[in-house]
Amino acid sequence: MATTVTTTEIAAAAGVSLRTAQRWAQQGKVAAVKQHGRWIITVPAQLDDYKPHQIESARQAIEQRAILPSTRRPGMWTAVSSNGTTHYLVHANACTCAAGLKGRRCWHRAAVAILTAAAHRAA
Ligand SMILES: [Zn+2]
DSSP states (O other): OOEEEOHHHHHHHHTOOHHHHHHHHHHTSSOEEEETTEEEEEEOOOOTTSOHHHHHHHHHHHHTTOEEEOSSSTTOEEEEOTTSSOEEEEETTEEOSHHHHTTOOOHHHHHHHHHHHHHHHHO
């Protein structure tokens, strides 16, 4: 199942400005449709196994750029905890947060699934 993202999320995923992401949508560089004045972009992210509140947390973190690609390790992402003191290392299939270390799905991994799909779409 695919999911939809905003230009803000695409911008964060691709590391570009919001203006650039909006231009991509206008020029058809990403699969975008305009709904109620906002661009809605479809990306092939698999989020069926995540709970709605996890997806919501993931989206907020993406918009706030609280989860960013690791510059040293391709495919790895760094997430900042909500109080800003702890950094977690996140991969599509693993995470160093408390839930992740117990093998549970966490919203960090949901965020990486969205970001990976969005970045791939924007490339
Ligand atoms: Zn996690």
